[in-house]
Amino acid sequence: MNVERSKHTASLLTNGKVLVAGGRRGIASTELYNPSAGIWTTTGSMNYLRSDHTASLLTNGKVLVTGGLGYGYMSSAELYDPSRGTWTTTGSMNYVRFKHTASLLTNGKVLVTGGLSFYGFSINSTELYDPSTGTWNRAGSMNYPRSDHTASVLTNGKVLFTGGYDDHGFSVNSTELYDPLTGTWTISGSMTNVRTLHTASVLANEAVLVAGGYRYLVLSSTELY
Numbered sequence: 280m281n282v283e284r285s286k287h288t289a290s291l292l293t294n295g296k297v298l299v300a301g302g303r304r305g306i307a308s309t310e311l312y313n314p315s316a317g318i319w320t321t322t323g324s325m326n327y328l329r330s331d332h333t334a335s336l337l338t339n340g341k342v343l344v345t346g347g348l349g350y351g352y353m354s355s356a357e358l359y360d361p362s363r364g365t366w367t368t369t370g371s372m373n374y375v376r377f378k379h380t381a382s383l384l385t386n387g388k389v390l391v392t393g394g395l396s397f398y399g400f401s402i403n404s405t406e407l408y409d410p411s412t413g414t415w416n417r418a419g420s421m422n423y424p425r426s427d428h429t430a431s432v433l434t435n436g437k438v439l440f441t442g443g444y445d446d447h448g449f450s451v452n453s454t455e456l457y458d459p460l461t462g463t464w465t466i467s468g469s470m471t472n473v474r475t476l477h478t479a480s481v482l483a484n485e486a487v488l489v490a491g492g493y494r495y496l497v498l499s500s501t502e503l504y
Contacts, residue, residue, distance in 0.1 A: 280319050282308050288334035290342050292361050298322070298342055300359070301329045305349055309359070309366075322364045326357050333381035335389050337410050343369070345391055345408075346376045352396065353377065356408070356415075369413040374404050380430035382438050384459050387411075390418060390438060392457075393425040401426040401446045405457075422466050423453050429479035431487050436460070439467065439504060441489055442474045450475040450494050454504070471502050 280299065287302030297312040305328040310321050325344065332347025342359040346352075352375035357368045372391060379394025389408040396402045401424040406415045421440065428443025438457040445451050452470040457463075470489060477492025487504040491497070 281310050281321055282306060286330040288332060288344070290334045290336050292336065292342070293340045294361060296361070298334070298359060298361070300334055300342075300344060301325060301332060301347065303330045305330060323359070323366050325359075325366050326368050327353065327355055329353060331377040333379060333391070335381045335383050337383065337389070338387045339410060341410075343381070343389055343408060343410070345372060345381055345389075346379055346394065348377050351375075370408075370415055372408075372415050373406050373417060374402065376402065376404075378426040380428060380440070382430045382432050384432065384438070385436045386459060388459075390430075390457065390459070392421060392430060392440065393428060393443065395426045400424070401444050401448075418457075419462060419464055421457075421464055422455050423451065425451070427475045429477060429489070431479045431481050433481065433487070434485050439479070439487055441470060441479055441487075441504070442477055442492065444475050449473075450492075468504075472498065472500055474498055474500075 284302030288300050290298045300309040307325040307328045328349040329347035333345050335343045345356045354372040354375040376394035382390045392405040403421040403424040405418040407418045424446040425443035429441050431439045441454045450473040452473040454467045474492030480488045490501040
């Protein structure tokens with residue numbers, strides 16, 4: 280890459296290139312990787328410095344970036360247009376947050392959940408971004424505050440949330456489901472292990488593989504939902 284970075288985002292675009300954005304230490308620069316040529320090129324800079332943010336590829340081909348850390352905790356959001364290589368601001372979230380999740384739903388909206396907010400506490404607030412209007416609406420509250428958790432869109436359209444840190448800074452094993460059709464949150468079965476900073480992958484057989492993470496020590500354990 281052209282710039283050293285960590286805690287950035289990487290998004291596979293519809294044209295096959297990969298957009299890398301932001302990262303530590305609070306940078307606004309972005310760049311594109313071209314797989315066919317094996318080269319990196321700079322593209323337009325974001326309007327805000329940010330790391331620990333999210334990046335979501337929308338159905339219209341644009342990329343939505345939300346929150347993160349810049350000059351403090353952030354609620355701002357912006358859009359990258361691959362056809363122009365430019366960034367434009369869009370509506371801000373209702374809450375500042377970083378180390379949150381953002382999930383593209385089957386209806387084209389983006390569900391943002393949890394993360395760390397003021398004073399570094401995990402929160403349970405959630406909100407929905409509507410690309411057609413560029414606005415945010417509250418989407419209820421999770422049953423548990425979470426940050427550094429995972430969010431997996433299941434084949435039935437629901438979203439599974441697992442683990443993370445609670446508002447006391449402890450790793451948890453709780454999981455819950457969001458149903459976009461009803462806008463409701465329900466508690467699901469707990470994981471065998473508490474874990475945070477883990478991964479969750481939706482498999483072809485519709486199961487979700489949760490792997491690794493951290494619980495006092497780094498984990499090698501895995502489990503299936």
